Amino acid sequence: MCLICGWIYDESAGAPDHGIAPGTAWADVPMNWTCPECGARKEDFEMVQI
Secondary structure, three states, rough: EEOOOOOOOOOOOEEEOOOOOOOOHHOOOOOOOOOOOOOOOHHHHHHHOO
């Protein structure tokens, strides 16, 4: 989950509109990827239980 805006990355859905294919594990998301909602960096995300 993005700590800035609350957007949640779902590994099963990915972020295809932002270059991340469905099924991409969070660990495999590039470090230079940014939140599609607010532009926060990957380091501004925190793992949450859903």
